Amino acid sequence: MKVNVIFFGVLVDLVGQSMLTIQDADNIDDLKMKLVTRYPGLEGYTYRMAVNQQMIEDNKRLFDNDTIAMMPPFAGG
C-alpha cells in the first residue's frame, strides 16, 4: 500500500521535492513518524494536513492511493 504526499511552501525546501510516495503508512501518525525520521527538521515546522483535500483534525486511517497535502502558513503579502 502506498500514499502520495504533496508539500507546499517552505516544506518543499525541507523535503527537496514537492511530491513523495510513501509505502506502508497505515494512518496519519504513522505517516508523520516516517516523514520525521526521514526529515528530522520537519518537527520545527507548523503545517496542516489534508487527506484527499479534506483538512483533518486528528489521526486518521489511510488507504491505498490516498493523497495527503501538507500546507504551512505563508507569511508574505
Place this chain on the structure above:
Amino acid sequence: MDLNKQENQYYHRQLILPQIGKAGQQALKKANVLVIGAGGLGCPVLMSLCGVGVGRIGIIDPDKVTVSNLHRQMLYGFSQIGEFKAEAAINRLKDLNPNIVLNAYSERLSSENAIELISQYDVIVDATDNFPTRYLINDVCVYLDKPFVLGSIDRFQGQVSVLNFRDDQGNKWPTYRCIFPKPSAPETAPDCSQNGVIGVLPGVIGNLQANEVIKVICGIGEVLYGKVIIFDALSNQIVQLSIQRNEKAVQQALKNASNFKSFDYESFCNSTQKKINEITAIDLHKKIQNKEKIQLIDVRSTPEFQVELPNSIHIPLNDLQANINKISRDGGMVVFYCDHGVNSAKMVRMLHHGSKSKNLFNLKGGLAAWLKIENNNHEK
C-alpha cells in the same frame, strides 16, 4: 443609491452582466471595504475594488514606498519613493475612479486602533505580510463578526480563503485560527523580503481576493468559505482544501479580542522562537561612535541595500561552516547583520548550538533599521 451619468458609463461593461446589473452596482456603491496592507497584495486588491466601484475603501499601511517594491506594487512609481503607501495609493486611485470615497491611514494596525477602525467597514481584506497582524485581524473580525478575505504568498505560491463568513442561514464558517491555531516559528516562515517573490504572484492572489470581496458584496457565485485554495504559479495547479470551524480555536480569538488592548501579538508570534542576543541599531551606532571593539559580520549573499557597515567581513549564511574560523574567539562582541535582521538571526541561532555564544549578537531590524537612524541623523 442611484448611479450618475458618468457612473453608468464607467461601469457599463459590468452593468450589462446579469450577475451584477444595477442592483449589484448599487450594492457595491453602498459597501465599505478595509484593505489592510498596501503592498504586493494590497495594490491589485485596491485597483480592482476601486475599478469595480466599492463605494468606500479604507487603506491602512504604515510603510513608505521603496525601490524594491516597484517590481510588483503597481500603484507606485519612482516618483513616489519615500511617500507613505496609503497616501500614494489614494492619489493614483482617485484618478482611476473619482466616484468613490477613499480613506488613508498611514499607521500600523495595532490592538490600540484595530477595533475602532475595523468596526467602520463591512468586509476586511488581509493583505498583510506578517503573522502578528494576521492573528490580530482574525481576532478582531471574530470579535466584531466581520468576514475577512485572507491572501498570503510565498515565492511562487499563494493562499486565499474567505474567513469568519456568516452564510444566509446564519452558519458561521472557519477562521484563520481554525486552520493555524498557533503561529509558526518566525524562522520557519520567512516573508517576501527574505524569501523573495515573483512579481506576478501577488497580482494573481490579490485579484482572487478582490473577486471574493465582489462575490460577498453582490451575493453571487460560490464564495470561498470553508475552504482554502493554494495556487502554484510554476505548475499552474490550484489545490482546494476543505477546512472546518474549530470552536476551541475560535474561542481563543474571542478571549484575546475582549482583552485585546493588553495582548501583545508580536510576542505571541515570536514565542515559539529560540531567544538570542540582539542589539538595536541605536545601541550599535553608539558603540561604533565610541570606537568600542566589535566584529561586524555581513551574512548577505544578495544584498537589497547597497551599503555595508564599516570594517565588516562577509560570511554568507549558506557558507558558514567554511568560514567559521573567521569569527572572533577572543570573547569580544560579534554582531551579525543582513538587510532585515532575519538571516543574521538564523546564523546566530545556528552558532548557539555550540557553546560560548554570549558575545554573539544579531542586529535587530538589520540594515533597514540602521539606515533609518542614519536618515534621521541627516535630517537633524
